[in-house]
Amino acid sequence: MNMDKEAGPRYVIGIDFGTASGRAVLVDVRDGRELAWHVTPYPHGVMEDELIGCGIRLGPEWALQHPGDYVEVLRQSVPAVVREAGVSSGQVIGIGVDFTSCTMLPVDEAGTPLLLKEEYRREPHAFVKLWKHHAAQGEADLINAVAAERGEAFLSRYGGKISSEWMVPKGLQVLREAPEVYAAADRFVEAADWIVFWMTGEMKRSSGCAGYKALWHSKEGYPSAAFYRALDPRFERFAETKLRGEIAPLGRAAGRLTGEAAAVMGLHPGIPVAPGMIDAHAAVPGVGATKPGQMVLSMGTSLCHLLLSDKELAVEGICGVARDGIIPGLYAYEAGQAAVGDLFGWYVQQAVPAYVERVADNEGVTVHKWLERRASRLRPGEHGLMALDWWNGNRSVLVNANLSGLIIGLTLQSKPEEIYRALLEATAFGTRKVIEAFETAGVEVRELFACGGLPGKNRLLMQIFADVTGREIKIAASTQTPALGAAMLGAVAAGSHCGGYDRIEEAAERMVRVQEETYRPNPAYRAVYDLLYREYTELHDLFGRGGREAMARLKRLQREAAAAGGQRDPEMPEQGGGRAKGNERR
Numbered sequence: 094m095n096m097d098k099e100a101g102p103r104y105v106i107g108i109d110f111g112t113a114s115g116r117a118v119l120v121d122v123r124d125g126r127e128l129a130w131h132v133t134p135y136p137h138g139v140m141e142d143e144l145i146g147c148g149i150r151l152g153p154e155w156a157l158q159h160p161g162d163y164v165e166v167l168r169q170s171v172p173a174v175v176r177e178a179g180v181s182s183g184q185v186i187g188i189g190v191d192f193t194s195c196t197m198l199p200v201d202e203a204g205t206p207l208l209l210k211e212e213y214r215r216e217p218h219a220f221v222k223l224w225k226h227h228a229a230q231g232e233a234d235l236i237n238a239v240a241a242e243r244g245e246a247f248l249s250r251y252g253g254k255i256s257s258e259w260m261v262p263k264g265l266q267v268l269r270e271a272p273e274v275y276a277a278a279d280r281f282v283e284a285a286d287w288i289v290f291w292m293t294g295e296m297k298r299s300s301g302c303a304g305y306k307a308l309w310h311s312k313e314g315y316p317s318a319a320f321y322r323a324l325d326p327r328f329e330r331f332a333e334t335k336l337r338g339e340i341a342p343l344g345r346a347a348g349r350l351t352g353e354a355a356a357v358m359g360l361h362p363g364i365p366v367a368p369g370m371i372d373a374h375a376a377v378p379g380v381g382a383t384k385p386g387q388m389v390l391s392m393g394t395s396l397c398h399l400l401l402s403d404k405e406l407a408v409e410g411i412c413g414v415a416r417d418g419i420i421p422g423l424y425a426y427e428a429g430q431a432a433v434g435d436l437f438g439w440y441v442q443q444a445v446p447a448y449v450e451r452v453a454d455n456e457g458v459t460v461h462k463w464l465e466r467r468a469s470r471l472r473p474g475e476h477g478l479m480a481l482d483w484w485n486g487n488r489s490v491l492v493n494a495n496l497s498g499l500i501i502g503l504t505l506q507s508k509p510e511e512i513y514r515a516l517l518e519a520t521a522f523g524t525r526k527v528i529e530a531f532e533t534a535g536v537e538v539r540e541l542f543a544c545g546g547l548p549g550k551n552r553l554l555m556q557i558f559a560d561v562t563g564r565e566i567k568i569a570a571s572t573q574t575p576a577l578g579a580a581m582l583g584a585v586a587a588g589s590h591c592g593g594y595d596r597i598e599e600a601a602e603r604m605v606r607v608q609e610e611t612y613r614p615n616p617a618y619r620a621v622y623d624l625l626y627r628e629y630t631e632l633h634d635l636f637g638r639g640g641r642e643a644m645a646r647l648k649r650l651q652r653e654a655a656a657a658g659g660q661r662d663p664e665m666p667e668q669g670g671g672r673a674k675g676n677e678r679r
């Protein structure tokens with residue numbers, strides 16, 4: 094592409110593919126100003142109960158998506174931001190994308206998703222398995238047991254356990270439950286890589302997705318064939334065949350926009366496209382974190398903790414660590430909580446009494462806002478409740494999707510706003526556990542930044558996080574931080590010769606701001622929260638480490654009942670994290 098053709102300022106587009114929707118943001122390369130953004134809800138949403146359109150029931154813990162929805166985001170949101178910003182498409186010099194992960198799908202030799210072929214339209218295993226598809230826990234347990242028995246060195250890079258959310262358990266589940274889909278799949282790819290392929294025609298694997306979610310290491314590559322064979326002889330060549338593909342490092346273009354993709358997106362062909370980045374990782378440059386000791390809390394449906402460090406140490410229950418994983422020259426650690434916004438969303442959609450909805454409606458506020466206002470009037474400890482935030486299992490530090498939610502202290506006097514506050518607090522306690530795991534291992538946490546949808550939605554939540562962790566929390570100025578981070582990668586993919594930047598640190602310096610207002614811990618609340626945290630820890634250890642298997646047994650009974658045909662009533666409304674619109678309304 095000849096960038097001299099168009100005079101004037103240069104722009105980049107960042108596209109963030111979240112759990113329920115995708116959004117594009119158009120950013121000025123010179124100063125990071127966001128000129129326009131646009132959200133496209135996924136038409137199929139998250140399929141948790143049945144395959145939309147054909148009524149095929151899914152088992153417990155399934156979560157699927159349709160790849161056509163991602164293309165819809167490109168078709169709608171990209172032209173929308175160019176139009177709204179009033180810029181010429183010729184001034185767009187780079188594109189970056191970030192995606193939830195591990196969100197994976199089987200494709201054929203041509204890169205076409207298997208579910209688009211007639212014979213697989215009704216086959217759940219041919220669909221995209223979303224990051225929160227937890228039905229591969231049995232496979233994850235097997236992988237962990239086999240890896241520990243064989244003394245696989247990679248385990249320590251992943252906090253000692255692999256999560257059911259990742260590529261290998263999901264691939265193994267396909268092999269065991271739908272061997273014909275496994276055989277028909279030329280490869281399994283991350284959705285982040287597939288959408289870059291759709292735009293550029295280049296099927297490359299982003300180093301972040303491969304490194305954090307598919308057990309790849311820049312020096313050691315994937316685990317050995319012997320390891321995969323020990324899992325299942327049919328799985329021996331999994332990495333060599335189904336995961337094959339060039340690894341695309343950060344900081345360079347993965348490819349250039351094809352004519353066909355450009356026509357759909359209303360852009361010029363030839364624009365450099367950066368390799369896809371994990372959404373929470375894109376938030377790190379997006380808030381301007383580039384130094385050791387800086388931790389970014391990417392707070393949305395889930396919460397991802399990203400910590401930069403100059404040391405590599407073994408930390409309990411992290412999701413992964415990689416040198417150069419996000420910022421060149423530094424180790425980037427990832428940990429996480431699998432339900433945060435989704436937990437609050439579940440409560441609002443599934444458990445608040447009808448009167449709350451009525452009153453909130455009368456007052457002209459959402460149920461979340463009403464509960465937040467009421468809960469703000471309570472002092473720490475006043476509700477007498479304690480919750481374990483494991484509604485979607487525990488990602489860090491216990492790495493166990495068989496764990497589930499819990500509230501104790503309920504009485505006939507318990508009020509909805511009290512329960513809501515206990516849920517907010519539980520997620521903050523969960524984050525304190527993660528911070529302590531890093532510090533116990535000797536990895537310093539100096540500064541906290543928060544970004545994602547939640548800081549702008551719920552002030553009480555942010556204050557509770559500051560009070561419970563005892564730390565100041567700086568809030569990203571951008572409400573679209575992962576998309577901004579992705580746009581910055583687009584600027585780096587373009588490079589300075591095209592009006593972008595050569596290094597991500599340089600892009601961060603020029604394109605990022607944090608808000609002046611921060612959340613500071615309230616000293617009067619700190620002492621009570623320390624006491625409450627002790628209670629949280631006692632419950633956490635009792636159910637998470639203490640050999641109490643009640644939660645796992647209940648899930649087993651649930652699976653057995655589902656297998657015997659007693660699945661959920663199709664007339665019941667969808668659960669939290671389902672289709673975007675229902676979720677946003679309340």
Ligand SMILES: Nc1ncnc2c1ncn2[C@@H]1O[C@H](COP(=O)(O)OP(=O)(O)O)[C@@H](O)[C@H]1O
Nearest residue numbers: 111112113393394434435437438461546550551
């Ligand atoms: N006022 C609110 N307080 C707390 N959580 C909220 C509020 N409004 C929406 N949520 C939750 O926020 C989540 C969406 O967060 P967001 O960052 O926008 O999405 P994503 O994680 O998909 O990028 C949903 O799980 C929703 O239940």
Ligand SMILES: O=C(CO)[C@@H](O)[C@@H](O)COP(=O)(O)O
Nearest residue numbers: 112193194224373393394395
């Ligand atoms: O697991 C990761 C990142 O590693 C996320 O993609 C996943 O938690 C989903 O993030 P969101 O909460 O949808 O932003």
